[in-house]
Amino acid sequence: IFDLVIIGAGISGLAAASAAHKTGQHVVVIDKGRRIGGRLSTRRADGFTFNHGAQFVTAKGDAFSAVLHAAETAGALARWQIADDKTAFAGSPTMRDLPVFMGQGLDIRQDMEIASIMPHPLTGTNNNGLCLTDKNGTNLLTRKLIVTAPAPQTARLLRDIEPAMAALADTALYAPCWTAMYGFDAMPIMPTLPIRNRDCAIGWAGLEQTRPHADQHYPAITIQASADWSQHWIEASKDEVIAALFDTLASETGVELPRPVMSAAHRWLYAKVIRPATIDTSIAPHGITNAGRSIAIAGDWLGGARVEHAYDSGLAAINALSI
Structure with missing residues (x-):
C-alpha cells in the first residue's frame, strides 16, 4: 500500500512527488506516456533533435527559482537570451533534462494509464483508501x-468518484498548439x-x-503555430500541417528554405491554459481536495499558463493533503 500515488509525471506531479518523498512518504508517480516531463518534451528522430514542447522556463517565486538554480548548477539548465530584453532557462542539452533532474530518486512508472479509481478499505484500519486500476x-x-493530468483528463478520472472535483476541472480552458x-x-x-509572434x-x-x-x-527547425492558427487547423492531418507551416515560415520571413529531409508534426490539445479553473465553493466545496482529504488535484490549469504555475500547484496539493 502506498502512502501517495500521483497520476502524471509532468512538472506538477514531479513537484508533489519530490515534496512527499522528502517527508519519508512511500510515493509512486504513474504516467501513461513513455517519458516524464509532460510538455517539457524532446523528440529525437533520424539523427535530429527537436524540443517540441515548452521552449523555455522562467521563475518569479522563490520555490521554483531554487529548483531552476539547482538544475543549472547540475548542468540540466542553461541561461538563454531569447530576446533583447528577456533571458530564460533552457534545458541543457534538451528541455527534457529539467524533468529528468527533478525526477531523480523518485519511483516513476511509465506506460500506466488509469482506467478507474474506487474506494478501497485499508487492511487493519477503519479508513478507506483508494484502488487505482490501469x-x-x-x-x-x-x-x-x-x-x-490535464483538466479534461482529470475530469474523466474523477467524474464517478468525486463529481464536484470533476466539475471544477471542467471550468478550465486550453488553447491547442500544432x-x-x-x-x-x-x-x-x-x-x-527564435521568432516569437503570438x-x-x-x-x-x-x-x-x-x-x-x-x-x-x-540542422533542425521547430515551429509552433499560434493558438488561433492551431484552433483553425485543429482537425487537419499532420501532412497538411507540415506543408502549411513550412510555407508560412517562408512567406512570413521572406526566406526560401531548402526542402527538409525529414519532417513530423505533433498536436498538443492542451498546450496553453487560457482560462484557469475557477476555485468556487459552489462548484467544489472543498477546493482542490475532496471532503476526506484523500484526493487532491494539481496542474497548471489551476493557476495559469506558465511552467511555474504547474510547479506551485503540485506543492499546493501536497499542503492541501497535509503531507
Missing part, C-alpha cells in the same frame, strides 16, 4: 492520491531566431542549433 488490470492501493519539425541536410539561411500564424520558430549547449548534429 487499462491492463493492474491494481495500486494507496492512502492518498493526487491527479495532475508543432511542426523539420530536419535538413544542410544549414538553412535563416532570419534572426499575433501571426507562427507563434514560435527556432533553429535547434541556436539553443544553449545544443547537442544537435544536423
Whole structure:
C-alpha cells in the first residue's frame, strides 16, 4: 500500500512527488506516456533533435527559482537570451533534462494509464483508501492520491468518484498548439531566431542549433503555430500541417528554405491554459481536495499558463493533503 500515488509525471506531479518523498512518504508517480516531463518534451528522430514542447522556463517565486538554480548548477539548465530584453532557462542539452533532474530518486512508472479509481478499505484500519486500476488490470492501493493530468483528463478520472472535483476541472480552458519539425541536410539561411509572434500564424520558430549547449548534429527547425492558427487547423492531418507551416515560415520571413529531409508534426490539445479553473465553493466545496482529504488535484490549469504555475500547484496539493 502506498502512502501517495500521483497520476502524471509532468512538472506538477514531479513537484508533489519530490515534496512527499522528502517527508519519508512511500510515493509512486504513474504516467501513461513513455517519458516524464509532460510538455517539457524532446523528440529525437533520424539523427535530429527537436524540443517540441515548452521552449523555455522562467521563475518569479522563490520555490521554483531554487529548483531552476539547482538544475543549472547540475548542468540540466542553461541561461538563454531569447530576446533583447528577456533571458530564460533552457534545458541543457534538451528541455527534457529539467524533468529528468527533478525526477531523480523518485519511483516513476511509465506506460500506466488509469482506467478507474474506487474506494478501497485499508487492511487493519477503519479508513478507506483508494484502488487505482490501469487499462491492463493492474491494481495500486494507496492512502492518498493526487491527479495532475490535464483538466479534461482529470475530469474523466474523477467524474464517478468525486463529481464536484470533476466539475471544477471542467471550468478550465486550453488553447491547442500544432508543432511542426523539420530536419535538413544542410544549414538553412535563416532570419534572426527564435521568432516569437503570438499575433501571426507562427507563434514560435527556432533553429535547434541556436539553443544553449545544443547537442544537435544536423540542422533542425521547430515551429509552433499560434493558438488561433492551431484552433483553425485543429482537425487537419499532420501532412497538411507540415506543408502549411513550412510555407508560412517562408512567406512570413521572406526566406526560401531548402526542402527538409525529414519532417513530423505533433498536436498538443492542451498546450496553453487560457482560462484557469475557477476555485468556487459552489462548484467544489472543498477546493482542490475532496471532503476526506484523500484526493487532491494539481496542474497548471489551476493557476495559469506558465511552467511555474504547474510547479506551485503540485506543492499546493501536497499542503492541501497535509503531507
